[in-house]
Amino acid sequence: MDKKRLTKVLVRASRNEVAVLSANIQKSYRPVIVKEPAKTLAMIKLRDPVKQGTFFLGEVIACEAAVEIDGVPGVAVMMGDDAEKVLDMAIIDAAVNLGVFHDEARLAELEREQNKRMMQEHAMILNTMVNFESMDQEAPDDLAANKKA
Amino acid sequence: MTWQLTKKHNFDAVFDSQKLFRLLLEAISNPTRIVDIKEIADKLFGSYPELLAVAMTLLDNETGFSIYGSDSLSADIAALTLARREAVSAADFIFVCDKSGIQEAIEKAKYGTLAQPHKSATVVIQSDGAQAGSLTLSGPGIAGAVEIPVSQAVKDALACRAAQNYEYPQGIDLIFVSDKGELMAVPRLVKVVE
Numbered sequence: 297m298d299k300k301r302l303t304k305v306l307v308r309a310s311r312n313e314v315a316v317l318s319a320n321i322q323k324s325y326r327p328v329i330v331k332e333p334a335k336t337l338a339m340i341k342l343r344d345p346v347k348q349g350t351f352f353l354g355e356v357i358a359c360e361a362a363v364e365i366d367g368v369p370g371v372a373v374m375m376g377d378d379a380e381k382v383l384d385m386a387i388i389d390a391a392v393n394l395g396v397f398h399d400e401a402r403l404a405e406l407e408r409e410q411n412k413r414m415m416q417e418h419a420m421i422l423n424t425m426v427n428f429e430s431m432d433q434e435a436p437d438d439l440a441a442n443k444k445a
Numbered sequence: 446m447t448w449q450l451t452k453k454h455n456f457d458a459v460f461d462s463q464k465l466f467r468l469l470l471e472a473i474s475n476p477t478r479i480v481d482i483k484e485i486a487d488k489l490f491g492s493y494p495e496l497l498a499v500a501m502t503l504l505d506n507e508t509g510f511s512i513y514g515s516d517s518l519s520a521d522i523a524a525l526t527l528a529r530r531e532a533v534s535a536a537d538f539i540f541v542c543d544k545s546g547i548q549e550a551i552e553k554a555k556y557g558t559l560a561q562p563h564k565s566a567t568v569v570i571q572s573d574g575a576q577a578g579s580l581t582l583s584g585p586g587i588a589g590a591v592e593i594p595v596s597q598a599v600k601d602a603l604a605c606r607a608a609q610n611y612e613y614p615q616g617i618d619l620i621f622v623s624d625k626g627e628l629m630a631v632p633r634l635v636k637v638v639e
Contacts (some may be wrong), residue, residue, distance in 0.1 A: 326451070327450055329451070330524065330525070331525070364453060369524060
């Protein structure tokens with residue numbers, strides 16, 4: 297699993313799910329904190345499709361942490377202020393860098409659950425979507441009907 | 446918040462850098478005065494905790510740095526401060542871990558332009574603290590001239606800097622630290638009096 301996918305799954309997972317993965321690593325390794333979890337601000341960069349440029353929407357509060365396992369670094373930055381979760385994510389990152397992360401199956405399972413949940417949510421939202429095109433077509437008829445009356 | 450895991454260092458990125466910054470300011474505004482940074486440097490790790498403490502105080506992700514003599518210090522500074530590694534000629538801060546790098550570091554360090562003299566490098570040099578004679582210094586911040594005992598690293602660095610013949614107001618600022626936690630600064634306008 298590449299880093300981008302890994303981070304995506306971990307960010308979406310709950311604090312407890314991440315804590316379980318981190319605890320598994322801590323059974324056999326002793327991570328050392330290099331940078332304690334701390335709040336920080338990050339600029340949100342967005343692309344403007346009309347002007348084709350990038351701009352900063354504003355700042356968002358984020359949490360960052362850095363750890364080391366056997367001298368191999370691991371870092372994590374995440375939106376929000378969940379310090380414990382970001383520390384656990386950094387530990388998982390260090391374990392992946394060291395090549396001692398063995399819970400890939402659990403990660404894949406989490407990813408499947410998350411995707412399923414998101415698709416269900418989308419399906420629910422889709423039901424309430426209004427089709428503006430059909431409204432446009434109805435409107436002139438309604439107006440005509442009103443005039444006749 | 447407390448964590449169950451052990452910490453690699455106890456240097457507080459806010460309060461300890463603030464303390465060290467005040468000390469640096471004192472040293473730079475009073476050349477020849479020696480300030481004690483041992484207490485703060487002891488909170489860090491590695492072979493050069495004094496250099497690392499200065500780096501933690503002065504560097505961030507908008508500054509570039511270069512190092513003579515220690516790859517591990519370079520990695521630690523990059524990881525802790527997120528500063529960029531740069532070529533010596535482009536670095537804002539140059540850290541010299543042993544005497545052999547002093548000459549090359551000072552010769553290659555950027556010294557600003559006449560219009561922008563502040564775009565120069567600050568060279569931080571680790572010296573062994575062993576006395577090797579004395580020098581008389583004079584310049585802004587010193588009443589008249591003061592003779593101080595110095596180490597070989599300080600002598601070499603000041604001689605090498607004087608040899609560059611920078612045109613005023615260009616030049617580079619020097620900071621010296623010893624492994625006993627002593628810190629001394631020699632800004633660009635302070636000169637050795639023969």
